[in-house]
Amino acid sequence: MSASTVAEAAGRGSFVYRDQLAARLAAVAREPKTVRTRLRLMAAIATLLEEGGFHDLRVADCAARAELAHGTFYRYWPDRSAAAQDVLGDFMATVRSRRPVGAAGTGLYPRIVAANRYYVRVYRANAGLMRCLMQLGNVEPAFARIGQEANVALASRVVRAWERADPAALDLPDHEKTARALACIAMVEGVLRDLYVRPALPPLAAMDEDEVADMLSASWFRILFGHDPPGSPAPGR
Known part of the structure; x- marks a missing residue:
């Protein structure tokens, strides 16, 4: 993709x-x-x-x-x-400020892919700082709240983009949409933590950054929309 x-x-x-x-x-x-x-x-x-x-x-x-x-x-x-x-x-503010920007009319899935590719690269390049974010969050409740608030804010942006791309999402309860978006965020964090902070597990260890991001992006799309993203190969191929 x-x-x-x-x-x-x-x-x-x-x-x-x-x-x-x-x-x-x-x-x-x-x-x-x-x-x-x-x-x-x-x-x-x-x-x-x-x-x-x-x-x-x-x-x-x-x-x-x-x-x-x-x-x-x-x-x-x-x-x-x-x-x-x-x-x-x-560091967190720098991560936010350097996110790629989608051109007008860009579909949601290409934007998800670009955002995840960016974040995977940033995470890998700054894995020690990402580890410290977890460490400090465990001992400083105020800092943990900052991270939680950042995730909730990101989830809100994801939900708004999802609603624009799929009007049927407007019929879902707000708490369900927020929970799905937070699940996407948590999934990315968990996979990258195991890949780049903790010893990498096969077969993920053999994947390059774009492959990891593409896998995560497809999973995002399935969690939000309930079906494969556009352009996915047919089953069995």
């Missing part, structure tokens, strides 16, 4: 978050020192989170990686938890 009808405008598409922070730091060379110092610390924190996870994060290591004095860290955050939440919140 081709997703060529969904464009990646300038500033959109897959990314490595640490590289994004490095580019932002280079772009603010003439900004006040406080702005540059904060970005240096964020880049250091992101690297440590990617490498070792939230549970191994230490303030001293953050300062050392950024080549700053230990006390400089506390000018920006009271503790490692607040710093990690700030960095991961910015």
Whole structure:
């Protein structure tokens, strides 16, 4: 299934978050020192989170990686938890801001495919940070709520797109539509977690990113519409 009808405008598409922070730091060379110092610390924190996870994060290591004095860290955050939440919140915002945009008139299924291909690539490229999102959500209820709210907001967008594509969906109860959309989101998260955060399981381990995204997209379509997506091979082929 081709997703060529969904464009990646300038500033959109897959990314490595640490590289994004490095580019932002280079772009603010003439900004006040406080702005540059904060970005240096964020880049250091992101690297440590990617490498070792939230549970191994230490303030001293953050300062050392950024080549700053230990006390400089506390000018920006009271503790490692607040710093990690700030960095991961910015990471989540970057994920949202770089999603591909569908051209006018693009069908729902090509948009689902493009969105999943984007997310699979981002997830794999930033697997350590994705692991940290789970870790921090387990120990910080406020951060867990942020993730839940983000999923509910995404589910609402999915439902609206589904209703536009299939007027029959308007007859379904709202709670059922929301539950189906949340099931799609949870399925993607679970598969990618087992593929890229935990040891990959065969035969999924042999699949490339686009194959994984296409499989997930077809499953999305079946959950929402109750039948195979357009262009699927006939049974037995």
